Amino acid sequence: MSSGPEKTGKRPYAARMPPEERRTQVLDATLKLIAERGYEGVSMEGVARATGVTKPVVYDLFGTLADLLEALLEREEERALLQLAELMPTPRADADPEEVLVDGLNAFLRSVEARPDAWRLILTPTEAMPGRVREVVETQRTRIAAQLESIVRWGLEQLTTEIEDVELLVEAIIVMVENAARQHLEDPGRYTTERLTEFTSSLLASVKR
Amino acid sequence: MSSGPEKTGKRPYAARMPPEERRTQVLDATLKLIAERGYEGVSMEGVARATGVTKPVVYDLFGTLADLLEALLEREEERALLQLAELMPTPRADADPEEVLVDGLNAFLRSVEARPDAWRLILTPTEAMPGRVREVVETQRTRIAAQLESIVRWGLEQLTTEIEDVELLVEAIIVMVENAARQHLEDPGRYTTERLTEFTSSLLASVKR
DNA sequence: GGGTATTGCTACGGTACAGTAGCTACGGTA
DNA sequence: TACCGTAGCTACTGTACCGTAGCAATACCC
Numbered sequence: 269m270s271s272g273p274e275k276t277g278k279r280p281y282a283a284r285m286p287p288e289e290r291r292t293q294v295l296d297a298t299l300k301l302i303a304e305r306g307y308e309g310v311s312m313e314g315v316a317r318a319t320g321v322t323k324p325v326v327y328d329l330f331g332t333l334a335d336l337l338e339a340l341l342e343r344e345e346e347r348a349l350l351q352l353a354e355l356m357p358t359p360r361a362d363a364d365p366e367e368v369l370v371d372g373l374n375a376f377l378r379s380v381e382a383r384p385d386a387w388r389l390i391l392t393p394t395e396a397m398p399g400r401v402r403e404v405v406e407t408q409r410t411r412i413a414a415q416l417e418s419i420v421r422w423g424l425e426q427l428t429t430e431i432e433d434v435e436l437l438v439e440a441i442i443v444m445v446e447n448a449a450r451q452h453l454e455d456p457g458r459y460t461t462e463r464l465t466e467f468t469s470s471l472l473a474s475v476k477r
Numbered sequence: 478m479s480s481g482p483e484k485t486g487k488r489p490y491a492a493r494m495p496p497e498e499r500r501t502q503v504l505d506a507t508l509k510l511i512a513e514r515g516y517e518g519v520s521m522e523g524v525a526r527a528t529g530v531t532k533p534v535v536y537d538l539f540g541t542l543a544d545l546l547e548a549l550l551e552r553e554e555e556r557a558l559l560q561l562a563e564l565m566p567t568p569r570a571d572a573d574p575e576e577v578l579v580d581g582l583n584a585f586l587r588s589v590e591a592r593p594d595a596w597r598l599i600l601t602p603t604e605a606m607p608g609r610v611r612e613v614v615e616t617q618r619t620r621i622a623a624q625l626e627s628i629v630r631w632g633l634e635q636l637t638t639e640i641e642d643v644e645l646l647v648e649a650i651i652v653m654v655e656n657a658a659r660q661h662l663e664d665p666g667r668y669t670t671e672r673l674t675e676f677t678s679s680l681l682a683s684v685k686r
Numbered sequence: 687g688g689g690t691a692t693t694g695c696t697a698c699g700g701t702a703c704a705g706t707a708g709c710t711a712c713g714g715t716a
Numbered sequence: 717t718a719c720c721g722t723a724g725c726t727a728c729t730g731t732a733c734c735g736t737a738g739c740a741a742t743a744c745c746c
Contacts, residue, residue, distance in 0.1 A: 282740080393605060429679075447690070471640060471649075496723085533725070
């Protein structure tokens, strides 16, 4: 292990590197920090320590903690969504709504599996996030909800159901999906992708049609 | 601008009162603080300020912040659960499982309505809580889950359904119920008790039997 | 090897909070 | 009115963090 905060000895003069490289290094360290200790444990001081440089370096690269987090979130969100798009199947027009949902969940969970730290960042309850980050995440969530809503509407049309309140249904689905992802993150051995999709599948199967 | 500690002049010597009374006063102030600004905004310093006394007073009454929070949680949990028990109907043996769940949710939401601050305390995502408090809440949650599990098992027996994974079902239900409560706390006008129970009712109605 | 832009650092001053020691003022009692 | 126990206070030490000014080391170039 070549990296890690050295104990009490004097900090060795950190290896020089071009700003862009250091930037990604700092972002990596921050992501790891948050994954390990939550948003609470994050500070410019701590980030600098974890990166193996001193504060002014971090301040020079990202003006404030908010900016740093925003940059991190942007990077991870892009990566995560991009990868999710890769895994997400594009449903044919004549597809079974049930199947679409299950496949979607499956793709999502596999994306979570592939980039757990990134998703931990996003799936952390907003109450625990610093104000600025919360906004970004909530905006994104709203956007996803809107997309999901159209799918659900289309799905409901094909069912004989008494559910009228599509808004609540969409929110309920989101909450359940996010919960599944959190469970998987917390204990992947217990909450396997298979188990979670299997459950969802049987849940949907027991809805009247 | 004008909220918070008075700027000018010395703190007036706070009215004397017996420790027990001061204790409840401190707990009240803490509850209000958390309801308004979340767990993040809580400190011994801040609690003392909000109560209108100085730190040593708080330290003398509750040794540490963790102890204070524990005391508060205990008090509020007891009050809340007690009141919930009052509102919760005791189902007859021949009751409809669907009805039992809907009535239960209804009782729960009315309890939340009656003591919003207390429930906000408990329903705040555990990630945002200080470690000690988290444990207490999670323990309680586990206990509730166990109770719910037996009800759900009984309910499933009366349905023709393919759902096998009772554990996941119970957890999903809890998540949805908690989410309903959070929605109601966040925007009671938009997420009324009626709307939420109505939705649940129709959701349950569209499950095969 | 010497010059120099650039990267990284030391060293502050400032705020907020934890936690404690020891003093002061209140107010019930004689 | 003087006493004195108790409730409350001031003032301090220590820690962790923010943010910045100005200095030092390095790597590259000739």
